[in-house]
Amino acid sequence: MQEDRWLATRKRHDQMMKILFVFSACTVAVIIFSIMFFLGFQGLQTFKGTTPWTFFFSADWTPSEDRFGAFSFFFSTFVLTLLSVLLSVPLALSGAIFMAKIAPKWMREILRPAADLFVGIPSVVYGLVGLTVIVPHLGKWFGVPGYGLLPAALILAIMILPTILSISEDAIRSLPKGLEEASLALGATRWQTIWRVLLPAAKPGILAGIILGMGRAVGETMAVFMVIGNSPQIPKSLLDSTTVLTTAIVKDMPHTFHGTTWNNALYLMALMLLLISMALIFVIRMVAKRGELK
Amino acid sequence: MNPRLTDRIATAFFWLNGILIIAILGWFLFRILGDGLPHLSWNFVTGKPQEMLAGGGVGPQLFNSFYILLLSLLFSLPIGLGAGIYLAIYAKKNRFTEWIRICVEALASIPSIVFGLFGLLLFVTLCNFKFSILSGALALALLNLPVLVRVTEESLRSIPSVYWEASLALGSTRWQAIRKVLIPAALPNLITGISLVSGRALGESAILIYTAGLSVSRFFPDFNPLAAGETLAVHLWYVQSEATVPDAKQIAQGSAAVLVIMVLVFNLLIALPSQWLQKRLFGGK
Numbered sequence: 403m404q405e406d407r408w409l410a411t412r413k414r415h416d417q418m419m420k421i422l423f424v425f426s427a428c429t430v431a432v433i434i435f436s437i438m439f440f441l442g443f444q445g446l447q448t449f450k451g452t453t454p455w456t457f458f459f460s461a462d463w464t465p466s467e468d469r470f471g472a473f474s475f476f477f478s479t480f481v482l483t484l485l486s487v488l489l490s491v492p493l494a495l496s497g498a499i500f501m502a503k504i505a506p507k508w509m510r511e512i513l514r515p516a517a518d519l520f521v522g523i524p525s526v527v528y529g530l531v532g533l534t535v536i537v538p539h540l541g542k543w544f545g546v547p548g549y550g551l552l553p554a555a556l557i558l559a560i561m562i563l564p565t566i567l568s569i570s571e572d573a574i575r576s577l578p579k580g581l582e583e584a585s586l587a588l589g590a591t592r593w594q595t596i597w598r599v600l601l602p603a604a605k606p607g608i609l610a611g612i613i614l615g616m617g618r619a620v621g622e623t624m625a626v627f628m629v630i631g632n633s634p635q636i637p638k639s640l641l642d643s644t645t646v647l648t649t650a651i652v653k654d655m656p657h658t659f660h661g662t663t664w665n666n667a668l669y670l671m672a673l674m675l676l677l678i679s680m681a682l683i684f685v686i687r688m689v690a691k692r693g694e695l696k
Numbered sequence: 697m698n699p700r701l702t703d704r705i706a707t708a709f710f711w712l713n714g715i716l717i718i719a720i721l722g723w724f725l726f727r728i729l730g731d732g733l734p735h736l737s738w739n740f741v742t743g744k745p746q747e748m749l750a751g752g753g754v755g756p757q758l759f760n761s762f763y764i765l766l767l768s769l770l771f772s773l774p775i776g777l778g779a780g781i782y783l784a785i786y787a788k789k790n791r792f793t794e795w796i797r798i799c800v801e802a803l804a805s806i807p808s809i810v811f812g813l814f815g816l817l818l819f820v821t822l823c824n825f826k827f828s829i830l831s832g833a834l835a836l837a838l839l840n841l842p843v844l845v846r847v848t849e850e851s852l853r854s855i856p857s858v859y860w861e862a863s864l865a866l867g868s869t870r871w872q873a874i875r876k877v878l879i880p881a882a883l884p885n886l887i888t889g890i891s892l893v894s895g896r897a898l899g900e901s902a903i904l905i906y907t908a909g910l911s912v913s914r915f916f917p918d919f920n921p922l923a924a925g926e927t928l929a930v931h932l933w934y935v936q937s938e939a940t941v942p943d944a945k946q947i948a949q950g951s952a953a954v955l956v957i958m959v960l961v962f963n964l965l966i967a968l969p970s971q972w973l974q975k976r977l978f979g980g981k
Contacts, residue, residue, distance in 0.1 A: 416869035423786060426778025430845065431799040433838060437806070437814045444817055496713040504710050513714060515963065516721050522892075522959040523724070524899025526932045527952045531727055533936065534945075560720060567717075591703035614805070621807020623902035624933055648809045648902070655906055660821055672813040679805045683798075 438676065445670035451663025457670065463634035465654070465664045472650070472671060474636040479646040481637075482551050482626070483619045486558035491612060494563045498570035498608075499596055503582075517564040525561065529628030532557040537629055544641055549631030552640040557625050562615035569614060573607020574600055606693025610686045617682045621675060623648040647671045725956065732953025735946045741954065744916060745931070750943040754928055754951055756912040760829060761927040763919070764908060765897050767833035769890070772840040779841075780848020781874060785860075804842035808903040811838050815907035829925035832908025839903055840893050847889030851882040895962035899955055901929040910934050928955060 448457060452470045460471025501513055532553050541548025581603055585595040601608070631643025632653050645653065651668045658665035743753020779796070787793040815835030825831045855878055863873035879886075908925035915923075926934070932951040935944040 412869050412872070416871045419871040419874075420786060423778045423782035426775045427782040427787075427796045429775050430779050430803060430841065431796060433841070434799050434803050434806075436818075437810070437838075440814060440817050441810070493713060493717065496710055497717050500710040500714040504707060505714055509714060512718060516718055518892075518963060519725075519959070520721060522895050522899070522963055524901065524929050524955050524959070526901050526929045527728060527899070527955055530932065530936060530948055530952050531724060534731070534949075535727060560724075563717070591699050593703040593706035594699060596706070617805050617807075621809065623807070623809040624929075628933070628936065648807060651809055651813065652902070652905065655816075669813060669817065672810045675807050676810050679807060679810075680802055683802050683805050687798075 438673075441669055441673040441676060444666055445673040448663055448666040448670045451666070457667065461636050463650075465658075465667075468663065470663060470667045472647075472667065474634060475645055475647045475650045475671065476674075477636055478551065478630075478644045479620060479648075482554055482558065482630075482646055483616055485551060485555040485640075486562060486619045487612060487616055489555055489559035490562050490566060490615060493559075494566035494611075494615075495570055495608065497563070497567045498574060498611075499601075501567070502571045502574040503592070503596060503600070517568055520560070520564040525622060525625040526628075528557050528561055529625035532625060532629040540641060546641045547631070547643070548641065549629060549643050550639070550641040551630065551637055551644060553629040554626045554646075555640075557629060558619045558622055561622060561625065562618045565618055566611045566615040569611030570604070570608045573604040573611070576607070577603050606689050609689050613682050613686050613689070617679050620678055620682075621648060623652055627652055647675055728949075728952050728956050732949040732951075732956075735950035736953060740947075740950055745912065746941055748940060750941060752941060752943075752947065754931060754947070754954070756916045756918075757926055757928040757931040757951075758954070759917050760908070760912065760925045761898055761929070763917075764829055764833045764836060764904070764925055764927060765894055767829065767921065768836035768840055768897060769894070771834060771837035772844055773890075776841050776844025777848050779845045781852065783845065784849040784852035785870070785874065785878075800842045800845050803838070804846070808839055808900060811835050812903040812906050814838070815903065820907055825922065827907065827909025827911075827924055828922045829908060830921040832904045832925045832927070833921070835903050835907040836897055836900060839900065840897055843893050843896075844890070847886065847893070848882075851885030851889065852878055854885065855881045891962050895959050898927075898958055898962070899929050901927070901933055904930050905933070910938075 448470070451468065456469070456471050458476070459473050460469070461474040461477070462469045462471040463474065497513070501510055505513065536553045536556055537548040539548070540546075540553055577600060581599055582595055585599045586592075590598070626646060627649040630646065630649060632645050632649060633643040634645050634650065635643070637644035651671055654664065654668055658668065739751075740753045741758065742755040743751075744755060745757070746752030779800070783793070783796065783800075787796070812835060815831055815838075819825050819831040819834050820827060823831075825834075859877050859881060860873055863877045864870070868876070904925075904927055908927060908930065910926055910930065911924045912926050913920070913923040928951055932948050932955070935941065935951075936948040941947065
């Protein structure tokens with residue numbers, strides 16, 4: 403009799419814990435939807451005070467005169483992301499190949515924690531190095547203040563390097579051993595094998611890494627804030643002060659009051675950032691699926 | 697060109713790249729620590745900040761950094777562990793599981809400034825927690841959550857399935873098997889994962905500017921979760937861009953050095969106890 407009761411209690415505990423686990427999993431889903439809901443609700447009220455056309459396609463951001471054109475922010479975000487990925491990919495990809503196929507064990511044991519450290523360094527610290535080292539140097543070389551897209555892209559390229567590197571390395575490393583062996587057996591050199599066999603085969607994984615890196619570049623805030631100059635305009639050159647979506651939010655937030663169009667426009671930008679990062683996730687899933695089909 | 701020569705050149709090129717990556721990191725650490733370490737003193741690390749004069753410290757900010765980290769782990773660990781356990785053990789391959797996985801991935805990819813604004817809207821404005829340690833910790837918990845889910849799931853999955861099967865075969869319930877067999881076996885990996893999350897959370901700033909705020913309490917240490925909660929990373933940004941103190945640059949460089957030292961500690965030192973734990977649990981395997 404007592405044993406029955408004990409078994410029943412045990413079973414009840416088991417059931418209860420299972421419900422708790424399912425509940426926690428659901429919480430994750432609830433969080434993401436509430437973020438979308440709250441930011442969407444607040445952000446879309448922007449259009450009470452301005453038109454979608456102005457917000458997305460006008461580059462005139464003069465909140466004091468109620469002109470809320472955010473085009474320059476979108477433009478600079480796009481250019482900055484592209485530039486930092488272009489700067490980062492060659493180094494990251496060769497680093498990944500090096501780590502996966504060429505480096506001896508001791509070198510890997512230095513490089514892997516090094517990559518972890520790159521990820522661990524706080525973004526404000528990257529920003530400070532950019533501000534105290536890169537900006538003054540660029541300024542001296544080109545005879546301008548030195549703020550703008552170029553220093554931001556240089557800093558971002560370093561920040562997204564470990565993301566692209568480690569995912570590409572995993573992709574190269576997880577290729578079936580037979581591919582490499584067959585190529586070498588046919589008389590190809592190591593370089594020919596890497597260039598003609600391994601890289602094409604690892605393409606979906608490498609692409610996923612690059613897209614994740616883009617996501618980081620789009621969303622990075624503090625490091626960019628410290629070196630980009632923060633004028634709300636379309637930059638005339640790579641060393642002209644400009645503003646991206648994330649830094650526009652940080653810069654303008656303290657000057658606004660809850661409920662004004664200005665304030666809502668900043669929430670709308672956050673919503674846009676959210677949608678961009680979701681879109682990138684879906685692209686990664688599509689790339690991964692196509693890779694599986696092959 | 698001769699393929700063998702090309703191969704040599706390519707190999708040399710890849711070596712150069714690997715060395716370049718390490719050199720960039722080394723240069724970074726050298727710059728940050730070299731510029732920052734001379735400004736560090738007991739007074740700087742524990743002292744109170746100054747509004748107008750030189751010589752202010754970062755004691756309250758350092759305290760807030762750890763306090764917010766602790767609270768945020770308190771909020772995110774139970775849910776993160778729970779969801780990770782669900783995904784690793786209970787989840788069947790169906791629509792619902794796939795859906796939860798997409799949500800975790802999406803949450804992990806959200807830029808931290810977006811969490812910051814969500815926190816500003818929900819915790820600071822609507823819940824009326826003001827700019828406080830509590831608002832900051834809640835927002836930061838959202839950032840930690842997806843990483844914790846992933847760490848939990850991966851470390852549970854890496855345990856050989858015979859552990860699970862043997863435990864069930866001995867008549868344990870699933871919960872008993874999780875609590876007494878799987879979690880202890882996964883502990884070293886879990887601890888490493890949590891320490892990485894903590895290191896990242898300590899350096900986070902975009903999420904905290906508009907949730908934990910840009911000022912500190914008059915009292916130190918102030919355990920009231922509704923007190924203003926500027927952290928060290930936020931302080932670095934603040935003195936560099938807005939502050940009026942004459943030694944802003946020194947404070948920023950000193951703070952950067954402290955932050956980097958903390959990251960180094962979290963990356964290197966916390967890995968050691970987990971190795972020790974592994975030895976104790978698995979007999980030096």
